[in-house]
Amino acid sequence: MYSDKIAVIQFPGSNCEYETQRAIAHYGLACDIVRWNTAADTLRQYGGFVLPGGFSYQDRIRSGAIAARLPILEVLFEANEAGKPILGICNGCQILCETGLVPQSQDHYSHSIEVALTHNEILGQRVGFKCEWTYVKVARPEQSLFTRYFEANEAIPIPINHGEGRFVLSENAAQMLNHVALFQYCDSQAQSTAASNPNGTTANIAGLANRRGNVFAIMPHPERAAFIKQIPDWLQSNWAQTKSTRLTAGETNGPWEKLFVAMRDHVLEAKVPA
Amino acid sequence: MTTITAFSTLINQDLACVSAREAITHILNYPRLRQLKRYTQWEFTFGNLTLPEAESAVTTIFTKTFFLINPNKENYALRLPANLPKSSGPQIAISVRPKSPVNWSAMCTKIKSKTSIEVSSIASSTVWVMDLNPGELSEEALREELTERVILAGSVKQGILVNPVSEQFEWLETRATGTYAVA
Structure with missing residues (x-):
């Protein structure tokens, strides 16, 4: 029995589930929004999971801290063991970091927390909530099923929308950095510098995979750059420069098509056991 | 140098606390927690103020600037937290801060420009x-258990x-012991 459907998990306080569902569906994958308290047997039938952005439990204690301890996460741990794709966006990324599903430095998932997402802070100075367009590039795209269609050192525009998006790594996690796929903030020329780091995150990290490559946690919002119409005209990017031509030609796909298509292909081709 | 310690807390229900207690008792299944309260502890250092002047300065910062607390929504108290849980059992308190210290110099500048109060840190x-x-x-065993299962x-x-x-x-x-200074 195989499932080719994705579940977008709606936690109390999620607010990006519908646009995430729309992006996934646009790229050819059936997708349901399911609540955090859905029965485990129902959830197990899905071929993959997406944890959308928002403010689950109002970010109480720490962002993602409470959602990461809900019973539904047991289903995600099983899905991780089965190699199913799990994508966490923004608050979903924070939840995945609180579960220890990324980067999983040990051979077997140990539930140990290895990465923290904390307040945006540059040189010790809090810089508050960030809502802006950035660019990211991928390192080691072949290491994750989500990034395998991207090219390394390609500057991809993407918006950020978070107050706690600064990755802090444990020693174990830091040692994994050269072994997992990463998205790193960069400028429009794909250069990762301090100036292109919007929130003081370690090594310009915007997102990272687990060592097996089936789990990806990303702070920026790929679903908000999934369609060409979402790209602002003023961005210094080929996507902005060619936007009107593409729209006139009837094109709809945006810069993050590759991520959603990669997830679709994995679910449809690999046919992960449900 | 004069240092003033103050504690602020929400006047109405602290939902972060409610959720933390729920998570501790019902998700982490820790049975010993009866009540939980959350405060923000502030430490202000002034270079050239006496103790009464420093206390008055902190009151001004809290009530006039709205930079650090919103006095419409938050209470504050000097030295000891206000409205501690009423209980005959032991109360254990921890203070949590980021490993990398936060730089408050920009806030000190803002406070000075609004109130003329010079805060060193x-x-x-x-x-x-x-x-x-x-x-x-x-108490030692309790702290050990709390560290492992709750904190x-x-x-x-x-x-x-x-x-x-x-x-x-x-x-x-x-x-x-009548104080909430660092043990």
Whole structure:
């Protein structure tokens, strides 16, 4: 029995589930929004999971801290063991970091927390909530099923929308950095510098995979750059420069098509056991 | 140098606290926690003020600037947290702060430009006061158990209040000693 459907998990306080569902569906994958308290047997039938952005439990204690301890996460741990794709966006990324599903430095998932997402802070100075367009590039795209269609050192525009998006790594996690796929903030020329780091995150990290490559946690919002119409005209990017031509030609796909298509292909081709 | 310690807390229901207590008792299944309260602990250092002047300066900063607390929504008290849980059992408090210190110099400049008060430094941390039913456990054993099961989130299965990757905590003296300074 195989499932080719994705579940977008709606936690109390999620607010990006519908646009995430729309992006996934646009790229050819059936997708349901399911609540955090859905029965485990129902959830197990899905071929993959997406944890959308928002403010689950109002970010109480720490962002993602409470959602990461809900019973539904047991289903995600099983899905991780089965190699199913799990994508966490923004608050979903924070939840995945609180579960220890990324980067999983040990051979077997140990539930140990290895990465923290904390307040945006540059040189010790809090810089508050960030809502802006950035660019990211991928390192080691072949290491994750989500990034395998991207090219390394390609500057991809993407918006950020978070107050706690600064990755802090444990020693174990830091040692994994050269072994997992990463998205790193960069400028429009794909250069990762301090100036292109919007929130003081370690090594310009915007997102990272687990060592097996089936789990990806990303702070920026790929679903908000999934369609060409979402790209602002003023961005210094080929996507902005060619936007009107593409729209006139009837094109709809945006810069993050590759991520959603990669997830679709994995679910449809690999046919992960449900 | 004069240092003033102050504590602020929400006037109305602190939902973060409600959720933390729910998570500790019902998700982490820790049975000893009776009540939980959360405060923000502030430490202000002034270079050239006497103690009464410094206390008055802190009051002005809290009530006139709205930079650090919103006095319409938050209470504050000097030295000791206000409205501590009423209980005959032991209360254990911890202070949680980020491992990398926050730079408050821009805030000090803002306070000076609005109030003319010169603050040398500011530090803040989150204080959790736990009202507990210790059973037969000694205080040392209780602290050990709390560290493992409630405080340090080393794993998703244990602890929640402190993320050890980015945060650290200190025990504060228990209520019986009459102060909440660092133990």
